[in-house]
Amino acid sequence: MTHSMIACEEAQRLASERLDGALAAAQAALLDAHLAACADCRAVATDLARLRTATARLPALTPSRDLWDGIAARLATPVVPLRATRATRMRPSVRRLAAAAVIMVAATAGGTWMIATRSANRMSQPVAGPRLRPQLVAVADQKGIAAYEDAIAHLRDIVARRRGDLDAKTIAVLDTNLKVIDHAIAECAAALAADPASTVLAEQLNRVYDAKLALLRSAALLPSHT
Amino acid sequence: MQALPQPVTLDQLRVDDAVLAARGDRRAFERLYRDHVARIFTLCVRMVGERARAEELTQDVFVRAWEKLEQFRGNAAFGTWLHRLAVNVVLNDRQSEKRRRDRHDDGVGDMDALSHGEVRPLALPELGIDLEAAIAALPPGARQVFVLHDIEGYTHEEIAAMLGVGSGGCKAQLHRARMLLRAALNR
């Protein structure tokens, strides 16, 4: 320890530690005093900082071969439980929520209809749309789904009549989005058919239907092209 | 001017693959594998320092994930859950190999060897490739702590819990690893 109050070994340890967060003031002062006087430890501190930077930049590595087949061969065959009674396993809470959904979907569809009608009547200002239903509602029974489908049919009708008002780009995005959403609905409905008791899947289906409603609703509310 | 509806993608709307996989959907699980394999393999390589062994361990990790997926509740992100699982798989493997392989990973003995090398600053640009090799050459104990802390971003407390050591020992190993890497790269 030729330079100051702490030994080089200790100074280097502190320099390393400082890379991970602040040192206590007293320790920092000791370290700085040492570094000011010791070129060796300054070099170490600089290198450690460079090393840290280089480490953060290391790229991800990839295996030399596809490992999936080896994995797939080791996966136990899934046991698919047979469900004798498919539709009767809905939890009561889901049922109650479904009933709520029927009412809310009907209400928002009605509101949208009124505003869309007004906007179709050449309102020059963009119309503030009704707020999207914020909370998640599980509607994974036939009644809930039917309510959604009703509202959707309603909105589709409005949008179909407005097609002439909308520009080509908007219509293209709208159609693509609807296709994607319908695909997701089919996928989700299939999963739910295999596992009707799953609230996760029910909520997911609900979310996808919400996306569809929101999309159609916004299309119905878009100000006219001209 | 019309506000265009934003394009949506199926990924935003589809059922979470982890949920599907937990219910036995192999195709969903394969998608999860494709999404996460690079990150898991990278962790394994750096933890064990050998590509071939890392490939085997990566497979072990995904097989284990498949078996335990039912326990994944979707509270954490799947990637985080899988990463933790991978760390466990690697560490358990190391515990079994420790007896066989690392007889000279005994602490701080090699610190002396690197105290007073020549003082030449490390050149960053060429550091990347050498750095991988230098990490692989670290003694296993120091390598694990270095990878978990400096690369994977776990805290000393988390690492100490994973390794079953005190966080003081963990810090010492990290410093040791960094000094060894510096020495290796300055050579």
Ligand SMILES: [Zn+2]
């Ligand atoms: Zn010094």
